[in-house]
Amino acid sequence: MAAGDFLSNVELISPSEFAKGKILAVQNYVLLCGQAMANLFRRPLYVADIIQQADFIGWGSISIIVLAGFFTGAVLAQNSASTLERFGSVSLIGQLVSVGMVRQLGPVITGLMVAGRNASGIASELGSMKVTEQIDAMRALGTDPTKKLVTPRVVATVIMLFFLTIIADLFGIVGGSMVAILMLGLDSHQYWTSSWQVLQNADVITGLIQPVFYGFVISTIGCYYGMTAKGGTQGVGRGTTQAVVVSSVLIVVIDFFLTRVLSIVLVYR
Amino acid sequence: MLAGQRAESSGPVVVFENVVLAFEDKPVLDGVSFSVSHGETKALFGIAGSGKSSILKLALGLIRPDAGRIQVLGHDITEMSEDELLALRDRIGMIFQESALFDSLTVRDNVAFRLMEEGKVSEEEIERRVREALSFVELEHTIDRRPAELSGGMRRRVAIARAIITQPELLLYDSPTGGLDPVTSTTIVELIVKQRDVYKTSALLVSHRLQDAFTMATHYFDRQTNKMSSLPAGSKRELPVTFLVIRDGKVIFDGDAQQLASSKDDYIREYIS
Numbered sequence: 025m026a027a028g029d030f031l032s033n034v035e036l037i038s039p040s041e042f043a044k045g046k047i048l049a050v051q052n053y054v055l056l057c058g059q060a061m062a063n064l065f066r067r068p069l070y071v072a073d074i075i076q077q078a079d080f081i082g083w084g085s086i087s088i089i090v091l092a093g094f095f096t097g098a099v100l101a102q103n104s105a106s107t108l109e110r111f112g113s114v115s116l117i118g119q120l121v122s123v124g125m126v127r128q129l130g131p132v133i134t135g136l137m138v139a140g141r142n143a144s145g146i147a148s149e150l151g152s153m154k155v156t157e158q159i160d161a162m163r164a165l166g167t168d169p170t171k172k173l174v175t176p177r178v179v180a181t182v183i184m185l186f187f188l189t190i191i192a193d194l195f196g197i198v199g200g201s202m203v204a205i206l207m208l209g210l211d212s213h214q215y216w217t218s219s220w221q222v223l224q225n226a227d228v229i230t231g232l233i234q235p236v237f238y239g240f241v242i243s244t245i246g247c248y249y250g251m252t253a254k255g256g257t258q259g260v261g262r263g264t265t266q267a268v269v270v271s272s273v274l275i276v277v278i279d280f281f282l283t284r285v286l287s288i289v290l291v292y293r
Numbered sequence: 294m295l296a297g298q299r300a301e302s303s304g305p306v307v308v309f310e311n312v313v314l315a316f317e318d319k320p321v322l323d324g325v326s327f328s329v330s331h332g333e334t335k336a337l338f339g340i341a342g343s344g345k346s347s348i349l350k351l352a353l354g355l356i357r358p359d360a361g362r363i364q365v366l367g368h369d370i371t372e373m374s375e376d377e378l379l380a381l382r383d384r385i386g387m388i389f390q391e392s393a394l395f396d397s398l399t400v401r402d403n404v405a406f407r408l409m410e411e412g413k414v415s416e417e418e419i420e421r422r423v424r425e426a427l428s429f430v431e432l433e434h435t436i437d438r439r440p441a442e443l444s445g446g447m448r449r450r451v452a453i454a455r456a457i458i459t460q461p462e463l464l465l466y467d468s469p470t471g472g473l474d475p476v477t478s479t480t481i482v483e484l485i486v487k488q489r490d491v492y493k494t495s496a497l498l499v500s501h502r503l504q505d506a507f508t509m510a511t512h513y514f515d516r517q518t519n520k521m522s523s524l525p526a527g528s529k530r531e532l533p534v535t536f537l538v539i540r541d542g543k544v545i546f547d548g549d550a551q552q553l554a555s556s557k558d559d560y561i562r563e564y565i566s
Contacts, residue, residue: 068412153395160355161393164386165407165455166379 053248056174060244063168063175073176081142081177082184089188090195092137096129097121097196101203114208115218121200122219126231130193132279135238138185139271143246146177147267150250151260159251169251178243185239186232193231226290234282238275245271304367305330306463306495307352312361314347321347323542324361329463332533334489334496336506338564339539345499346390348539349465352497353387354378366462383407386456387465392448394440394455400427401436404455426454430484446477453484457492464488466498470505482508483521489533490514503565510534510550538564 037045063069101121108114150173153159162169197219204210249263249270307329314322321344329335337345350356351363354370362371366384373381394403404423408414414422427433430450440448449469456464469485470478482505488494490513500506508521510532515522524530536553538546538561546553546561553565 068410156391156396157389157393158395160350161387161389161395163355163379164353164382164389165410166382167406167410168375168379 052252053244056170056248056251057240057244059170060174060178060247063171064179066171068171070172070176073172074179077176077180078184080145081138081180082188085138085141085184085188086191088137088141089134089192092133093125093130093192093195094199094202096133096192097125097199097201098203099199100124100129100196101200102207105203105208115210115214117200117204117208117210118197118215118217118219119222121204122197122222123227125193125196125200126223127227128231128279128283130196131189131231131234131238132275133196134185134189134192134235135242135275136272138181138188138239139242139275140268142181143242143267143271144264146243146246147249147253148260148264150247151253151263154251154253155256155260174244174247174251177247178240181243182236182239185235185242189232189235226286229290230283230286233286234279237278237282241274241278242271245274305364306333306366307335307497308362308364309348309351310362310364312351312358312363314344314351314356314358320542322351322358322539325539325542325544326361327537327544327547329495329497330533331495332489332493334485334498334509334534335537336509336534337497337499337537337539338501338503338506343539344542345539346467349387349467349497349499352463352465353382353385383411383459384461385463385465386459386461388449388452388456388467388469390467390471392440392445392452394448394451396440398439399436400432400438400440400443400451403440403451404458406455407459422458423454426458427451429457429487430454444477446473446480449473449477449481450484453481453488457488457494460492462495464494464496466496466500468499468501470500470502478502478505479508483514485509486512486521487514491516506534506536507550 101117104120105114105117108116108120150159153162153173159169159173162172200219201212201215204215205212246267249267253259253263255262305328309325309327312322312325313320321342325344325348327335337348339345347356351358352365354365354373354375358371362369364370366381368381370378370381394400395406398406401420401423402409404426405419408419408422423436424433427436430453432447432450432454435443435447435451440451443451453469466485470481473481485496485498486509489496489509498506498509512521512523513530513532514520524532531549535549536546537544538553540560545558546556553561556562556565
């Protein structure tokens, strides 16, 4: 009986309606991204809001980035140690951790952490404003909400993610050094020298271009789901969850394609 | 005429011509036509979901009609760009149903929001005008508080202060007394009457409470006593309050209180009984 009641309340959508809805969502997202970028060349530019968001996104995320980076590097060193030991190449741990963190893990882990913390924060804040008509009130008071709310968040997230990634990379290498020196008994000078020397320009460029894309995705996805929230608190909750899920998935997908493109462009050896 | 210029006092401030609006294929407004004259307060009534709040959002350009034309303060806003509408909204104030105050800002920053965004006025002048607007709604003492610390009625009054700080020519009220107790509702109605009679502001008002609109139609703001007073019996003074009743997306009544009270339409008689 309960299953029947449930099924009778389920609203079926035709595949064409479903597809139209998704295409419309993508269209609206692209328009929002375009507006956010165009606002950089239009006045006013809300510099105070950018700084405020940078403080919240950057400084507010630093503790989780330090922890995530440190333990990611430590786990990477720990897991690769047993494999390297079989080949008598434990001394290469510094290089492995360094390249792994700088080229891939640092940007991706940072992106996922910030997506979880800030995509949700942005979506819930803007979503709450949307369902309580504060966005409409802003328009009624002569202020463009994309200029005041969206663009500062996009700029702040892109800039801060760049620096947070560098911090994650550094603490990842520190975490690897803890394992290498304290647990495996490697020489610290050798570890740090090899970590530094192995890095090529291509590794650093790859590792620092990714946060720009991830920051843009995290902030625009969060803003999109916030600005389109409806249905009261339930709608805000749904939008917040979707913002985290979609931005996290996009980070992983973009990582694959971006790394591939950069490896061709930068010609890895 | 540029958006920054004030409208002439003779023409209507709002004109709706055969406006049609639908949400997800569900019709809300079906050929609605009416006008609001300078200094007039038009009260909109209808059952829930009849499109009253949508009329206010259409008048402000927050949503676009599917058909028809809308003129506000002498400008056809139907095809206006968002940038042009942002400039025109400087002359319009809106009070939202749940106040829509920015909860991360203080009362001062909420009321001063438009002035701070424009950046044309000094800090001292902003402070002066904020205090003036808050004293109009008798809430100057809340200037440093946040919206969460205020009662529903106080938030509604702060929303009025925020809307009137630039002395707009047109005010849009979306259920200004909705969810409030009778005493607080009377306070809000008194502020609306005060704004109408002291500043001669035109208004479109959505309400679920007929008694509020009838109060506005039979009371005036007495500047000597600084209170709302009822018109003496037999007074020939006409207060500029009209009523618009919407049913099934169409206007079924547009007239004054006397015409509404003497209407022979069964729906209207049932609505006002």
